[in-house]
Amino acid sequence: METIEQFYQHKFNELPGNLEYTIGQFNVFRIENRLDRKEELPLHVRRNFFKIMLFSGENVFKYGNEEIKVEGNTLLFFHPDIPYSYQPLTSDTKGFFCVFKREFFLGSHKLDVDNLSLFRSSVLPVFKLSTDDCKEVKNLFDKMFQEVNGNYIYKYDLIRNYASELYFLAMKWMPPENLFQYGDASKRITMVFLELLEQQFPIQYSTDKLKFRLPNEFAEKISIHVNYLNRCLKKVTGKTTSQHIMERLSTEAKILLKHTDWSVSEISDSLGFDDLAHFNKFFKKQTGLNPTFFRLV
Incomplete structure (x- = not known):
């Protein structure tokens, strides 16, 4: 299993201070800023962190035992229990991704990310976005990117809200028949x-x-x-x-x-x-x- 610390070390050759020294253990990146770095093809292994990605471009993602071809604007959620990988990125790939550990949502926020319906559905957590939906998702990533690089004392509280909104937007987009209700x-x-x-x-x-x-x-x-x-x-x-x-x-x-x-x-x-x-x-x-x-x- 790849830990979040190993992810930073092999992906960026550094361990950011705001990951190492904050309880949240969260960070967010622009995909295009990573294209100038020579990276090996990600191994199809479990990580010990969650990942949310807004992917603009074409690629093949392997999620568990499924292969998913994506094109255009796609929102993807990766759970640490499920191995995933993807093909090497091309020069025209754009988007964002954020990574965080379970601890990021402990404490006062208490969002149980492990047990969200998003990961208990028969539908893979991969969403092709319309133009309007993509703008909404991109706006949330822009806000996270702005806050994580800022000095506001409560920035991680804001970021938790933005990340939560991404989850609940995705669950709203899921077909109703794939979300269990607690009615009976x-x-x-x-x-x-x-x-x-x-x-x-x-x-x-x-x-x-x-x-x-x-x-x-x-x-x-x-x-x-x-x-x-x-x-x-x-x-x-x-x-x-x-x-x-x-x-x-x-x-x-x-x-x-x-x-x-x-x-x-x-x-x-x-x-x-x-x-x-x-x-x-x-x-x-x-x-x-x-x-x-x-x-x-």
Whole structure:
């Protein structure tokens, strides 16, 4: 995993004082100002910081296991749990990006960026912007850029508000059917289940073990019958409890196979499989490939 300190050191050969000495650990940059620096292609790895980018140009972003071709003006959100990378920037690329750690929103602001619906939706957090929307987003980045380079004592409070506005603008632009509401019991239970499931990831170390893996384990934690949990999930998402669990295990298995040097046996064990044969059978059923071959392709 790349830390925010390593990001600064390899990206800019420096660690800005306003990152090193402020509790916020935030900074913002113009993409075009980085084009004169010779940079290696970013590795497809997890970082330990959040990133929001206004990208103007053409490129291919790899987000988790998805490849997204972007052109024109695009707003992208990167979560530290999900590996990402992109192709080298061209000379006509423009835009902004900001980076920050979870701690930036702790304290009085208390925006739980980890659990925003933006990262709990089936839709990737990548938004093609209209001309008017791009102006609105660019204005927020301009304000952040101005404040981060200023001396106002409360500048980070302003910046937190601007960054929050970017998140909530994006959630407003998401299709309503992809944002869970808390209106009834089925939806509340669905959200609790999804949070429990996601809180177990990413798996950081090969010695980590999943706490909940079976439908009845989740049901017991939520204090409901497993059949009721299944009915709620089926009603709200169209998928069963087992389907959600298997799909999430499959996604994490793919990430670990591609982006760690752990053995297949270690990955199998960390994901809670009884033995390697069981994991191999599961993975082939989900992907059509055995784990060893998937790692090579």
